[in-house]
Amino acid sequence: MRHIARRGVVVCGVAGLLAPVTLALGAAPAQAASCTTRTGPYQKQVEKFLGRPVDGRQSAADCSAIRAFQSKHGITPTIGYAGPVTWGVMDLMNKQKAVGKKPNRSGKCPTNKGRIACVDLTLQLSWIQDGSRLVYGPVPVRTGRDGYETRTGLKKVYWRDLHHVSSLYNVPMPYSQFFDGGQAFHSVGLSMWNPPGSHGCVNMTTKDAKKYWSLLRKGDDVYVYGRKPGT
Known part of the structure; x- marks a missing residue:
């Protein structure tokens, strides 16, 4: 046993x-990709979490802030898109904080x-x-x-x-x-x-x-x- x-x-x-190691190997293409101009399905929630103006529209500053968050926590692709994976991490953080x-x-x-x-x-x-x-x-x-x-x-x-x-x-x-x-x-x-x-x-x-x-x-x-x- x-x-x-x-x-x-x-x-x-x-x-x-x-x-x-896996993330490191995949990081270069993601980092090299253009910052997306697309508005994600969780744009407002992500903007609020990051302390950005909550207007529900993707901006260059929004994308930069989202990309920084994604890079810090290993979320790929790192293109600044306010999608379900990024919001899922943020939502979990909010729930953890609420536990006190x-x-x-x-x-x-x-x-x-x-x-x-x-x-x-x-x-x-x-x-x-x-x-x-x-x-x-x-x-x-x-x-x-x-x-x-x-x-x-x-x-x-x-x-x-x-x-x-x-x-x-x-x-x-x-x-x-x-x-x-x-x-x-x-x-x-x-x-x-x-x-x-x-x-x-x-x-x-x-x-x-x-x-x-x-x-x-x-x-x-x-x-x-x-x-x-x-x-």
């Missing part, structure tokens, strides 16, 4: 960390387990709580894409590896804490809003992965629930 689990770890690690410091308002993550790491796939948020007391978070995370969904249910941290590297692909997975087969919390050098997602792992920023490493221990509970948008 240990061999199988480690094989799963390798697959997850590659999925989360090869994405920047009450991520378990619905009570879906168990409060009778002591210290537990919660993962809300619907909002792409994670946090650590002890009973009903919030210990850390909520923080944005990047979970499994369509076909590689992060599995739901109650799990436990069963293996921790601070400097984990995939033995098959030689891909680093810093601060790995595995809780379900090859699925783990670990840091990646990507925006947490970079679509479409990981191959099952719960990606985090380095800052948050370090904090999770310091707060969780082998045997601690992890609860994953909800459904990631687009899966």
Whole structure:
């Protein structure tokens, strides 16, 4: 079983960390493309999110602002179009912000387990709580894409590896804490809003992965629930 689990770890690690390479290879054509003059279906919503004048008409300044947002979060093609993917990321950010410091308002993550790491796939948020007391978070995370969904249910941290590297692909997975087969919390050098997602792992920023490493221990509970948008 240990061999199988480690094989799963390798697959997850590659999925989360090869994405920047793919994006880098595809970035040049997207960046070289002309800034679109087309008005997108979510023009007003995107303008409002970016603090632009909300007139529902694409301008050169609108396109520049949208392209900067797309470039920052790995949304392609980077042409400044206010389409469903760009708005979907912004809408998720708005929903995450609205949660504030009450991520378990619905009570879906168990409060009778002591210290537990919660993962809300619907909002792409994670946090650590002890009973009903919030210990850390909520923080944005990047979970499994369509076909590689992060599995739901109650799990436990069963293996921790601070400097984990995939033995098959030689891909680093810093601060790995595995809780379900090859699925783990670990840091990646990507925006947490970079679509479409990981191959099952719960990606985090380095800052948050370090904090999770310091707060969780082998045997601690992890609860994953909800459904990631687009899966």
